[in-house]
Amino acid sequence: MNEHDDAIVAVEDRNASYLSIVVILGWFIIQWQLSVLMQSFFQHRYGAHRQFTMSKRWERFFHLLAWVIQGPSYLHPPTYAIMHRMHHAYSDTPNDPHSPFQQKNFATMMWRTRTLFDDLRYRRVAVEARFEGGFPEWHFLDETVGGWTTPVAWGVLYTGLYIVLATHWWLFVLLPIHLVLGPTHGAIVNYFGHKVGYHNYDNDDHSRNTLIVDVLTMGELFQNNHHKWAQSPNFAIRWFELDLGYQFVRLLGWLRIIDLSRAQVPHWRAHAEPVSRPS
Ligand SMILES: [Zn+2]
Numbered sequence: 001m002n003e004h005d006d007a008i009v010a011v012e013d014r015n016a017s018y019l020s021i022v023v024i025l026g027w028f029i030i031q032w033q034l035s036v037l038m039q040s041f042f043q044h045r046y047g048a049h050r051q052f053t054m055s056k057r058w059e060r061f062f063h064l065l066a067w068v069i070q071g072p073s074y075l076h077p078p079t080y081a082i083m084h085r086m087h088h089a090y091s092d093t094p095n096d097p098h099s100p101f102q103q104k105n106f107a108t109m110m111w112r113t114r115t116l117f118d119d120l121r122y123r124r125v126a127v128e129a130r131f132e133g134g135f136p137e138w139h140f141l142d143e144t145v146g147g148w149t150t151p152v153a154w155g156v157l158y159t160g161l162y163i164v165l166a167t168h169w170w171l172f173v174l175l176p177i178h179l180v181l182g183p184t185h186g187a188i189v190n191y192f193g194h195k196v197g198y199h200n201y202d203n204d205d206h207s208r209n210t211l212i213v214d215v216l217t218m219g220e221l222f223q224n225n226h227h228k229w230a231q232s233p234n235f236a237i238r239w240f241e242l243d244l245g246y247q248f249v250r251l252l253g254w255l256r257i258i259d260l261s262r263a264q265v266p267h268w269r270a271h272a273e274p275v276s277r278p279s
């Protein structure tokens, strides 16, 4: 092999290296956004709160879509709904499933959430009757197919793809986060959304609006607005706030895939406590 061939091989190696970085980072970023969008739209706004309605067929479609998109960190919708309703009922008090004011740090809060999620999922702890019902249930997908083997199978698949695609050791740093994207999104929202930012309302808890345009978690970081108007599909209230997840909800409403006609409409008035008006 002469010098000319060596140069060609070097260029090809560099191109393959760039491609590997673009593919892995692109996959990670796209899946981050789509996973949190599905969590916000399906498990949270629809499953836990029923802020809008849809036909059983569309419910099944989005249930399956959440399962595919969230992959190894798919969040069991009934358990998500129960735990999330507990969060609203007990926000920042000792019975809150996850609060930065009850757990010492980000990691302990995430661990407590995880263990309680499993306890609720397998009914090892009692669930108050008021937190039950009205959430999407699909026995075949979530119980027959879903079990501990399914996330393991997703994990093996993702690890295999990293081994094939990654040409730099540091890209593997992303893999453990990639495998637990759903809980990571939840922990970011529950930690920073109750710790960092401003508040529009006094909700008798520590909920905060962390960002004024929330791209990172698709609107979920408007926790203060959301704790005030839990039945509203729009988490942004003031003129400078933008909830990207709600834009997706609006699009589906406009396409008549979901029904927003009975959705709660939030209000903001400076220097005055807004009046609750479910419409
Ligand atoms: Zn909250």
Ligand SMILES: [Zn+2]
Residues within 6 Å of the ligand: 044, 048, 049, 084, 088, 226, 230
């Ligand atoms: Zn909520």
